[in-house]
Amino acid sequence: xxxxxxxxxxxxxxxxxxxxxxxxxxxxxxxxxxxxxxxxxxxxxxxxxxxxxxxxxxxxxxxxxxxxxxxxxxxxxxxxxxxxxxxxxxxxxxxxxxxxxxxxxxxxxxxxxxxxxxxxxxxxxxxxxxxxxxxxxxxxxxxxxxxxxxxxxxxxxxxxxxxxxxxxxxxxxxxxxxxxxxxxxxxxxxxxxxxxxxxxxxxxxxxxxxxxxxxxxxxxxxxxxxxxxxxxxxxxxxxxxxxxxxxxxxxxxxxxxxxxxxxxxxxxxxxxxxxxxxxxxxxxxxxxxxxxxxxxxxxxxxxxxxxxxxxxxxxxxxxxxxxxxxxxxxxxxxxxxxxxxxxxxxxxxxxxxxxxxxxxxxxxxxxxxxxxxxxxxxxxxxxxxxxxxxxxxxxxxxxxxxxxxxxxxxxxxxxxxxxxxxxxxxxxxxxxxxxxxxxxxxxxxxxxxxxxxxxxxxxxxxxxxxxxxxxxxxxxxxxxxxxxx
Amino acid sequence: xxxxxxxxxxxxxxxxxxxxxxxxxxxxxxxxxxxxxxxxxxxxxxxxxxxxxxxxxxxxxxxxxxxxxxxxxxxxxxxxxxxxxxxxxxxxxxxxxxxxxxxxxxxxxxxxxxxxxxxxxxxxxxxxxxxxxxxxxxxxxxxxxxxxxxxxxxxxxxxxxxxxxxxxxxxxxxxxxxxxxxxxxxxxxxxxxxxxxxxxxxxxxxxxxxxxxxxxxxxxxxxxxxxxxxxxxxxxxxxxxxxxxxxxxxxxxxxxxxxxxxxxxxxxxxxxxxxxxxxxxxxxxxxxxxxxxxxxxxxxxxxxxxxxxxxxxxxxxxxxxxxxxxxxxxxxxxxxxxxxxxxxxxxxxxxxxxxxxxxxxxxxxxxxxxxxxxxxxxxxxxxxxxxxxxxxxxxxxxxxxxxxxxxxxxxxxxxxxxxxxxxxxxxxxxxxxxxxxxxxxxxxxxxxxxxxxxxxxxxxxxxxxxxxxxxxxxxxxxxxxxxxx
Numbered sequence: 001x002x003x004x005x006x007x008x009x010x011x012x013x014x015x016x017x018x019x020x021x022x023x024x025x026x027x028x029x030x031x032x033x034x035x036x037x038x039x040x041x042x043x044x045x046x047x048x049x050x051x052x053x054x055x056x057x058x059x060x061x062x063x064x065x066x067x068x069x070x071x072x073x074x075x076x077x078x079x080x081x082x083x084x085x086x087x088x089x090x091x092x093x094x095x096x097x098x099x100x101x102x103x104x105x106x107x108x109x110x111x112x113x114x115x116x117x118x119x120x121x122x123x124x125x126x127x128x129x130x131x132x133x134x135x136x137x138x139x140x141x142x143x144x145x146x147x148x149x150x151x152x153x154x155x156x157x158x159x160x161x162x163x164x165x166x167x168x169x170x171x172x173x174x175x176x177x178x179x180x181x182x183x184x185x186x187x188x189x190x191x192x193x194x195x196x197x198x199x200x201x202x203x204x205x206x207x208x209x210x211x212x213x214x215x216x217x218x219x220x221x222x223x224x225x226x227x228x229x230x231x232x233x234x235x236x237x238x239x240x241x242x243x244x245x246x247x248x249x250x251x252x253x254x255x256x257x258x259x260x261x262x263x264x265x266x267x268x269x270x271x272x273x274x275x276x277x278x279x280x281x282x283x284x285x286x287x288x289x290x291x292x293x294x295x296x297x298x299x300x301x302x303x304x305x306x307x308x309x310x311x312x313x314x315x316x317x318x319x320x321x322x323x324x325x326x327x328x329x330x331x332x333x334x335x336x337x338x339x340x341x342x343x344x345x346x347x348x349x350x351x352x353x354x355x356x357x358x359x360x361x362x363x364x365x366x367x368x369x370x371x372x373x374x375x376x377x378x379x380x381x382x383x384x385x386x387x388x389x390x391x392x393x394x395x396x397x398x399x400x401x402x403x404x405x406x407x408x409x410x411x412x413x414x415x416x417x418x419x420x421x422x423x424x425x426x427x428x429x430x431x432x433x434x435x436x437x438x439x440x441x442x443x444x445x446x447x448x449x450x451x452x453x454x455x456x457x458x459x460x461x462x463x464x465x466x467x468x469x470x471x472x473x474x475x476x477x478x479x480x481x482x483x484x485x
Numbered sequence: 486x487x488x489x490x491x492x493x494x495x496x497x498x499x500x501x502x503x504x505x506x507x508x509x510x511x512x513x514x515x516x517x518x519x520x521x522x523x524x525x526x527x528x529x530x531x532x533x534x535x536x537x538x539x540x541x542x543x544x545x546x547x548x549x550x551x552x553x554x555x556x557x558x559x560x561x562x563x564x565x566x567x568x569x570x571x572x573x574x575x576x577x578x579x580x581x582x583x584x585x586x587x588x589x590x591x592x593x594x595x596x597x598x599x600x601x602x603x604x605x606x607x608x609x610x611x612x613x614x615x616x617x618x619x620x621x622x623x624x625x626x627x628x629x630x631x632x633x634x635x636x637x638x639x640x641x642x643x644x645x646x647x648x649x650x651x652x653x654x655x656x657x658x659x660x661x662x663x664x665x666x667x668x669x670x671x672x673x674x675x676x677x678x679x680x681x682x683x684x685x686x687x688x689x690x691x692x693x694x695x696x697x698x699x700x701x702x703x704x705x706x707x708x709x710x711x712x713x714x715x716x717x718x719x720x721x722x723x724x725x726x727x728x729x730x731x732x733x734x735x736x737x738x739x740x741x742x743x744x745x746x747x748x749x750x751x752x753x754x755x756x757x758x759x760x761x762x763x764x765x766x767x768x769x770x771x772x773x774x775x776x777x778x779x780x781x782x783x784x785x786x787x788x789x790x791x792x793x794x795x796x797x798x799x800x801x802x803x804x805x806x807x808x809x810x811x812x813x814x815x816x817x818x819x820x821x822x823x824x825x826x827x828x829x830x831x832x833x834x835x836x837x838x839x840x841x842x843x844x845x846x847x848x849x850x851x852x853x854x855x856x857x858x859x860x861x862x863x864x865x866x867x868x869x870x871x872x873x874x875x876x877x878x879x880x881x882x883x884x885x886x887x888x889x890x891x892x893x894x895x896x897x898x899x900x901x902x903x904x905x906x907x908x909x910x911x912x913x914x915x916x917x918x919x920x921x922x923x924x925x926x927x928x929x930x931x932x933x934x935x936x937x938x939x940x941x942x943x944x945x946x947x948x949x950x951x952x953x954x955x956x957x958x959x960x961x962x963x964x965x966x967x968x969x970x
Binding site for chain 1: 800801803804807812820821827836837846848849872875880914927948951955956961963964
């Protein structure tokens with residue numbers, strides 16, 4: 001019942017760790033791997049000794065089906081299903097190829113050695129567990145993996161049983177981390193090429209691709225919650241994804257040999273071409289047999305993602321084209337000439353330190369400044385006029401009425417009015433204050449009007465919005481200080 | 486099973502309706518009320534006729550408990566529980582008092598009449614249903630309200646049965662709307678007094694208090710989802726809220742009579758004082774008997790809310806004090822004097838139309854302009870320098886390196902550097918472009934860097950951020966247009 005919660009907690013922990021910039025290569029990751037290998041190898045040895053000493057396992061919980069009675073198609077389906085299940089065992093070898101640049105030199109030689117070791121361990125561990133599971137008659141049992149069933153029979157409920165469980169748990173949680181080392185990096189490359197939102201290519205404070213990490217975690221949590229952390233519903237999603245990437249890389253190598261030729265290129269092209277063919281067949285098999293176990297997500301999502309990526313690329317290309325200027329064009333441009341007529345409007349809610357600061361700044365950037373106030377009625381208009389008159393300034397104050405204290409509409413109306421006399425080529429700067437808050441929750445209390453007004457005004461290409469920061473003092477300090485009484 | 490979904494859909498519909506500005510007073514709201522009254526009155530008449538004609542209802546599903554065996558405390562608890570349940574029947578009369586200003590003149594006379602009518606209908610409908618429920622031996626039955634049980638016995642599964650059901654459903658959905666007429670308005674008053682975030686006092690496009698409406702809906706949906714739309718878990722929350730407001734209004738009237746005196750003030754004060762006392766007792770009773778059915782939320786939430794509101798008020802007061810200037814102070818201020826030294830920095834990603842536009846604007850607001858570029862390496866630095874040299878301008882270009890294309894850090898470092906020679910009293914304006922997008926999803930693709938840089942820069946009180954809008958053309962138009970090829 002807590003599976004979903006536990007999974008989400010693990011994802012959140014991994015997210016935080018990766019945002020802070022942990023590395024997959026860090027040595028801490030080695031220990032659990034050794035522990036896991038040690039646990040499984042011990043189990044295999046103990047298991048075979050137990051079998052030799054004449055142990056007879058209990059009846060299998062699932063009865064053996066009389067396969068002779070099955071039709072040819074059903075048989076084929078079962079075989080293909082078993083094949084696609086088995087294929088999942090070799091996923092992970094791509095991690096070695098991906099990591100080649102990270103190996104010590106000579107990288108290729110080391111990588112080959114690792115690949116061999118990996119293959120040896122897969123055969124030893126996976127093969128050994130397969131043999132044992134047959135010998136111990138482990139079958140499908142609700143809520144109990146084959147590993148648990150075997151370990152239970154071999155070790156009882158002793159400390160070794162819990163060691164096998166714990167090391168499997170840790171290694172699986174860590175396996176989830178491989179996605180964090182690859183996906184955000186991949187996404188950043190895609191984003192840099194213009195096929196994904198550009199912010200995905202930006203590194204965060206600690207140089208991790210924080211947006212990609214957050215996106216990955218959000219997707220993972222969504223899948224966990226929607227599918228209630230049920231592995232069966234998602235195994236297809238995983239397997240098909242892996243084999244699509246195998247197919248793509250094999251095809252890539254195949255094309256490479258065809259293009260580059262080189263020594264033994266026919267043989268090499270044949271090997272990779274055959275690899276591409278086999279993995280492509282696996283993709284199709286998984287797409288069919290595991291369609292309802294998550295493969296449908298990939299079948300539908302991949303075309304949609306490709307479509308979206310094309311749209312994004314098209315948009316970025318269009319933007320770049322609009323902004324681009326040829327060298328010939330650049331030479332004709334004189335930045336000093338054709339400048340805009342520079343006019344400033346300072347919205348003034350009341351005459352206080354913030355508005356005086358804004359007026360002062362306005363004066364430094366232009367001689368054409370207007371202070372602009374929206375009052376709800378005649379009375380408050382008179383009040384602000386009186387207060388404003390106390391200031392020594394030649395900046396005129398314009399007061400407009402709005403019963404609901406709307407600011408944007410009266411301001412835009414004023415700009416378009418004959419009174420303001422807007423001319424083509426005028427650039428209007430509107431100065432808005434921004435409170436720099438001292439406590440995070442103060443952010444809820446400020447700047448919303450500013451953001452709204454800014455958003456509305458920026459829809460007009462002749463209006464520049466200048467945001468002036470205003471630092472707030474500590475509440476208690478102000479309220480105790482005599483100066484502010 | 487779909488209760489939660491149906492409830493959420495109703496809330497969403499009400500939200501959309503209220504955001505668009507439907508009014509409770511609209512005539513459309515009258516029809517369902519009449520239909521409901523008609524349905525219940527018909528049921529009462531048919532029910533009594535059926536009883537007169539000798540109908541004997543089936544055995545009650547719940548057996549009668551031998552009350553003699555109950556202890557005094559248990560008995561008291563049951564009585565109080567029944568009392569607090571019954572009190573829920575008179576909630577709603579406050580809607581009439583709240584709406585007094587909306588009545589046709591003479592408002593008070595009309596309101597009194599409505600109140601009388603309301604009382605009559607409550608007695609008729611609620612009393613009638615109570616009597617029938619006893620006569621028809623309706624009791625607690627899972628998933629079947631008393632109304633359903635009675636209607637089923639009286640009408641069978643005929644059209645009248647469905648009419649009773651349908652009109653009850655509609656009237657209940659509409660009852661949910663009363664919150665929308667009161668809560669956002671109340672919140673706006675609280676916000677205007679400075680006890681809640683100010684944006685709650687702002688009217689949206691259609692003059693509805695959109696933030697308050699959204700807040701209310703979010704809270705309602707949260708309660709529905711958390712309590713799985715289970716009425717029993719929330720009846721206490723509702724009842725205690727209503728009776729707290731009764732107590733407050735009665736106490737208010739009591740205090741008013743004590744202060745203002747006037748004709749018969751002793752009698753009136755006694756009536757309201759007694760009312761306050763009785764309703765306060767009800768509050769305590771509900772808080773105890775319904776504690777686990779939602780009353781706990783109010784018991785804990787109200788003190789927390791009051792605490793938060795005090796904090797908010799304190800903050801707004803502190804801000805107002807900081808900004809306030811006395812008339813004597815205002816007179817000493819000469820906006821024309823003590824102006825800032827005005828310096829402008831234009832971050833330039835590449836030399837294109839956007840950056841040229843920004844440089845041009847910079848030139849109009851200051852003579853002290855610097856173009857600032859962050860390059861990832863020497864090569865791209867040379868490239869941008871070459872391109873920039875083509876322009877005819879005396880604005881110097883400063884290039885800094887950052888392998889990860891960070892902008893904020895190099896910029897702030899440059900401002901603090903001896904090279905830039907920042908003096909106290911300088912006001913630096915940084916000009917950033919803002920793309921005005923044409924499609925909503927384009928917003929995902931732009932302006933994130935701008936917002937991030939703006940947020941970081943505004944932490945410094947001597948930096949003003951000027952946002953320059955840049956209107957994008959339609960993608961297809963640009964890509965097809967020869968000029969942009």
